[in-house]
Amino acid sequence: MTTTIYVFSGTGNSLWAARSLAAKLPCARVESVVRASCGSPRVDSDSVGIVFPVHMWGLPPRVVELASRLEVPAGAYLFAVAVNAGQVARTLVQLRELLEERSLKLAAGESLVMPSSYIPWGGPGPKRKQEARFEQAREKLDALSARVARHEPGQIEVGPLWQRLAFTAAYKATYPHLGRMDRRFWTDERCNRCGACARVCPAANVVLDSGKPHWQGRCEQCFACLQWCPRQAVQYGKKTPRYPRYHHPEVRVGDIVDLAGGGERASEAKA
Ligand SMILES: Cc1cc2nc3c(=O)[nH]c(=O)nc-3n(C[C@H](O)[C@H](O)[C@H](O)COP(=O)(O)O)c2cc1C
Ligand code: SF4
Ligand code: SF4
Known part of the structure; x- marks a missing residue:
């Protein structure tokens, strides 16, 4: 079994998550989403993951672009990790829908809560809270890697309804700017x-x-x-x-x- 994990990351949380997953899977490699945008993101792995930060309650532009061009073998197991600071909103549904437009199926979409990189709203929080988030993230990544290894479908995680309603509108308004x-x-x-x-x-x-x-x-x-x-x-x-x-x-x-x-x-x- 082979796995390719595409990653986009500003402050390293998503990179750490991608590496942690790769370390638990046989024959797994981590690829940069940015580097993939220079050529054709075509992979021949049995499992393909996309790990990225949630930005403004949705997908960062690079991930939108990757989802619209990614080419994977028929039957490949596709999974995603939306790394966030507690407001995943509708991000993973947005990704599932983008992939569906290209007849690709997102088998599992995990939300991983990590310290915040969005400094205009404050710092990452106390060290104790950061450690607690890392520990919870490790547990979720353990479970996800086991699911990926078995090609077992999982849930597509979403935030509460109020988040999805209010913030999806905010994402759409902000994205063009x-x-x-x-x-x-x-x-x-x-x-x-x-x-x-x-x-x-x-x-x-x-x-x-x-x-x-x-x-x-x-x-x-x-x-x-x-x-x-x-x-x-x-x-x-x-x-x-x-x-x-x-x-x-x-x-x-x-x-x-x-x-x-x-x-x-x-x-x-x-x-
Ligand atoms: C511009 C920007 C917007 C963000 N928007 C959200 C958001 O909508 N919801 C959320 O939970 N976290 C949000 N965050 C926090 C990041 O998703 C979170 O800290 C993530 O772990 C950063 O991952 P990275 O280190 O791989 O870049 C935002 C961060 C940035 C920089
Ligand atoms: S915030 Fe903007 S300018 Fe700064 S590193 Fe990211 S993409 Fe570049
Ligand atoms: S802003 Fe910071 S990182 Fe950029 S050139 Fe100046 S010291 Fe270096």
Whole structure:
């Protein structure tokens, strides 16, 4: 049995989840959703997973794109993990419907609650609460990996009705404007022009001008640029200077650069 797990991740929670699943399955590999968007996302695995963060109560644009192009063998077992901070809303139903349009069946859709990467609403919460979420996530991933190994259908998890009604409308209203929402990013005096914010960006949306970051209006709102800045110099709106940064403790900045293809961009710029 072989498994391919596609992953998109800003602060590493989804990457950690994808790696944890891969470690429990035989012949499993983790592939970047961003890298897959450069070519044809065609896989020949028996099981195919998509692991991603919930953004604005729905799918991030990269995952919408992957779902509309993914090619898998007939009969492959398709599963998804929507990593979120407690409001999964209707995200996994959105994914199921997108796949159904292409006659692909989502066999299982799991919601995984992890610390929040959405810093405009505050930090990731106390360490104790973060640990409790990691522990619950480990248990859910254990159960999911067993189900994937048996190709056993599972549920498509959803949030409560009020979430699905109110927030699906909010998602639809926000989605067309995501690219330009980077107008609220700015850098403070701590920026030392190291370029990490540009390398972690999955959309090549942070461009350095004499070393100083500028956002280009094609943002995917993953918040990697802000959360991974080693000097905490990237801000968004007025409140972020007083909120703590977050990334998953077992994920390193190089892992996110690799997912985003930022290393290649940096070498091309030098050549
Ligand atoms: C722009 C943005 C929007 C978000 N929207 C939601 C949301 O609607 N519901 C939710 O539960 N969490 C939301 N989050 C939190 C992330 O889904 C959550 O922290 C996730 O674990 C991040 O995964 P990552 O580290 O792989 O990027 C949002 C985060 C960002 C950056
Ligand atoms: S990562 Fe931070 S310090 Fe480095 S260039 Fe970007 S804003 Fe400046
Ligand atoms: S600019 Fe920042 S928030 Fe937007 S896609 Fe790039 S890394 Fe993510």
